[in-house]
Amino acid sequence: MREIFGKIIAALLIFLSVVGCQKKEEVGVNPYEGGKEPFGILFTANRTDPEIAAPGEVVRVNVKGLKKYENKFDIRLNDVSTEVVALTDSTIDIRMPAQVSSGIVTVILDGQIFYGPRIGVEGKVAVDTDYKIVNGFDMGLRQIMPHSGGHIVVGSFTNFENEKSGNTYRTGIHHITSLGQSSTSMDFRRRANGPISSIARLPNGKFIVGGSLTTFSARAVGGIARLNANGSLDTTVVAVINPNADTKPLDGLDTVSSFNAGFSGGMVSYVFETPDNGVIVVGSFTSYWKIDYAYSSRVNRYYINTKVKNVARLKEDGTLDSTFNVNNTGFNGFVNGAVKLNDGRIVIAGTFTNYNGKAVNNIVCLKPNGEVDEDFLSHGGTNLPIQSVTYNSTLNKLAIAGTFKTFGSVPTNGVVLLNADGSVDQNFVLGDMDGEFPNYAYILNSGKVFVTGSFSKYNGINRGGVLILEADGTAKQEYNNLGSFRGTPTTLVETTSSLGNPAILLGGTIYEVGGKNVGHIVKIEIKN
Known part of the structure; x- marks a missing residue:
């Protein structure tokens, strides 16, 4: 045993001597050499x-x-x-x-x-921290509509305040109280299976919703649905073909959406009510369909399709109004926004140069019968795309925002206020944004203009992507104290703060306002 141990020791000594005789490798250059010394701040x-x-x-x-x-x-x-x-x-x-x-x-x-x-x-502007929303929505909002002392909210979200559970649904549509808490006064049941982009209330008290949804409350719809006044899907029972009448006699009847209409080839982006309880629809779709239940079963539907592009008007039962916008060929580009004026005209804005064969520059106004409003068109349009269009029904004025530099013959810098006839309010002039652009603008009842965008400066002063401007476009310090804003608004409602001061409820794809993280919705107080 001692002999074996001695041999092991000898082998180790030989190995160490060989390693020790090898040339030592040079140490490489310190990659941090030459860096600045820490200051200790x-x-x-x-x-x-x-x-x-x-x-x-x-x-x-x-x-x-x-x-x-x-x-x-x-x-x-x-x-x-x-x-x-x-x-x-x-x-x-x-x-x-x-x-x-x-x-x-x-x-x-x-x-x-x-x-x-x-x-x-x-200053006079602050996030209303007493508004009860904490986590907000998990994804973006498209529209906020005042209703029953609170607000109905629609969008692409699937959760609100982490309340979603096995039998609690929050997809696409939700009703919140004036304090920002979930309301129990509406019964949307299982809700939509996809995003809802727009909602309108009909004169009879019911609602129309549009978007990318293919079901509402587990019933098939085609991107558009009518809801009862309590929020449930408006349904009816129809007779259908029953191939198994002997074994399944109940299959001769089916409960379906009462609003027999749908769109394909693109989504429904905006819905607007008409005085006869119908709806004007704007979006990216290319055809309309309805179901003929006389030739349908519970499993197989017989669809009647009609080509219609971007804009359509539907009657109260969902039937396509063939007298509206005759020979419609739609837009040659994209719709980014649409609003309904007090007199029923529809203003549509986006990225396009042609509508129904008529040359237009990114904005067009349609009369209630679908014809182009030539008087509105005579004031011109923009030289580059419009990203958003908003409307203040109290002041009867529009605001558009985008990358454009002119509207008609008027030089601009990305935000223009328009009168209802399409003429430019030349009292408002947007200042310098240091090469960046706005993405949203809204004229408030006070006459001030709320603007957001990718900009970090306004007329040389750091403003962090949000502005509240005077009617002439100047930025007073006391109304521009808010600070950082990250996101893109899509909807704004004027309301009051928790202290009773004027405020706005803002929704969209919004992440941060005034240094506070928000869940796509925020209330901002704007004192007089």
Whole structure:
């Protein structure tokens, strides 16, 4: 045994001597060599004193390591340079800039950026934190409609406030109270199996919904459905062919959607009620269909198809109105928005240059009979696409937003206010957005204009993608204190805040407003 152990030791010594004789590898160059030395700057608190301040006021920020670099750094709020009032080893006092929106404090020293806490800028605009919504919707909203003291919301969502469960449905449509909580006054039952893009209330109190849905409450529909006043699907019992009458006598009857209509080739994007309880439909579809139940069974349907593109009017029973928009060939592009005016005309905007063989520039107005409104058209259109069109029925004015630079002969910068006759309100002039563009605009009852987009500056001042402008397009500091906005609105309703002040309820694909995460819906207070 000792002999074997000795041989093992000898082998190990030989191996170590060989390894030790090998040439040592050179150590590679340090990839971090030449990097900047750490400055030792550290924000020691995530709150400032005070947390909200008005322009001109002094705010204390807790930060270590700045004293030794006095006069060598720049400290900013929302990327706007601030005045240093006092500096110690552990704090810095800064004066709020005269023109600034809420945002975070940053220190810039020798090309390095250090991120600090957020400071709220005092003003007349704020997120209503007393509105009860916490998590919101899991996906985007398309329309918010006031109803019964609260709001009916439609969109592509499948959940609200994490309430969805085995027998609790939240898909496509939901009713919330004035406080932002789920209401029990509507009975949508199993709801839609896909997104709902639009809702309208008929004169008889029922509702029309349109979108990409193929069922509502487990009954087949074709992108459009009529709901009873309580939210349930409006159904009827019809006689159908029963090939198994001897064994299944009940199969001779079927419960179906009372609104016998559907669209194919694209989705229903907008629905608008008509005085006779019918509906005008706008979307990307290419044909209309109805079911002939006399030749249908519970399993197989007999469809009657009619070519109709982008725009159609349906009667109360869902029948296609053949007198509306005769010989319709539709648009040669895309519809991005549509609104109904007080007199029943429909304004449609998007990316197109032709409608029914007539040259148009991204916007067209249709009379209630489907004919193009030539007077509206005479004012021209835009040179580039329109992303959104909104309408204030109280002021009888429209707002359009997009990448365009002209409307007719009028130079613009992406937002135009229009009178109901299609003429431009030349009192409003949108300022400089530093090469970026708006995606949404709405004229409020106060005359102010709410604007969002990809911009970070307005007339040289950092504004973070949201503006509340005066009627002439100027941005007053007290109405532009909100700060960051991430998302694209699709719907806005004027309401009141929890304190009774004017407010807007905003929906769309919205992630952050004023430094707060939101679930695609937010209430913003706008004081007078």
